[in-house]
Amino acid sequence: MVTNNSLAQAIASEFSQLPQVIAVALAGSQATEVSDEFSDFDFYVYIQQEIPIDIRSEISHKFANRSEINNQFWEPGDEWIETNSGKGIDIMYRSPQWIEAQLDSVLVKHQASVGYSTCFWWNVLHSTCFYDRNDWFKQLQHKANQPYPEPLRRAIIAKNYPILRNNISSYLHQIEVAINRNDFVSVNHRIAALIASYFDIIFAINYLPSPGEKRLIQFAKQLCQKLPVNMEQNINSLICCLAYPFSDQGILCKANNLINRLEELLRAENLIGNFN
Structure with a gap:
């Protein structure tokens, strides 16, 4: 064999x-x-x-x-x-x-x-x-095989954190506009992008390179010592909202909750003071 x-x-x-x-x-x-x-x-x-x-x-x-x-x-x-x-x-x-x-x-x-x-x-x-x-x-x-550079860690957070919901063109704003248009494809696309930036930040917080697109929850739970509260539950809850017919307010509420828990971790690590 x-x-x-x-x-x-x-x-x-x-x-x-x-x-x-x-x-x-x-x-x-x-x-x-x-x-x-x-x-x-x-x-x-x-x-x-x-x-x-x-x-x-x-x-x-x-x-x-x-x-x-x-x-x-x-x-x-x-x-x-x-x-x-x-x-x-x-x-x-x-x-x-x-x-x-x-x-x-x-x-x-x-x-x-x-x-x-x-x-x-x-x-x-x-x-x-x-x-x-x-x-x-x-x-x-x-x-x-070298230590994770601190400037890279902060650059990743600086690049990905504001576009979650702080910027005018943030993912959350784009999701809200797509919901108002009843554009389900765009909602799905923007949530996927939000989650990609979300995990980029999480691995950076933990001084770890990101494994890419697959098994992100599994790798985060296995490798990261510092995670947002209820990370897996909050991600799954947001994704479940995409089941048709989707709940407009449910998507925005759960996306905000996901970002809130990430912000709590960023603040605890003193990593977002310069953005607010």
Whole structure:
């Protein structure tokens, strides 16, 4: 029986033989031991030159009867369905210069984003490397394995906190306008954005990089020592309001409650005095 680890090694071995490849790393759920039956294999193939499409297709055919080569929807990559296990295999191609720039933006320049500010930092830290020419990826992980910069922590909060509801164009204002228009799609979209910024702040409060989009409640409960009161309950309560037909006042009330509890934590940590 082929195990997840042996499958990962076999796939990495195919790419390691190509001269364009600098490193092959496995990230996502399979690398963080929180995988389940729905978890894909997320491979990051770091390349110094493009790998020809026909070679990528040839590799996929060794493992999968069904594959999509050269998807360009997010990061450049290929997707397969592994024949024996039915597991999804996601191959993403990155240049070393690109990922180094992503780390520099947060660890050196302390630049925040609107949601998911530190997800690439998390990605590097929690990758398992299967091939590493000249120890480049080892050095990258060594750089990533550093204390959380205080300027970055404050930059993330400064970027994401005001747009929750303080600014004229805040998420809460946009949600209220969408409700008045009976625009359910916009309400859903803005709540998702609010939650992304909400978790960006929570992980920053705890000096932790953000894991990205998936299992955020699970990771926050597992890793963060400081959380807003009733975090999981308040998030679930807000999301449940999206069931059609939704309660207009219920959404606004529960969004405000979610932000109130976050503000209590921010004030306790002396992190929002400059915003009010």
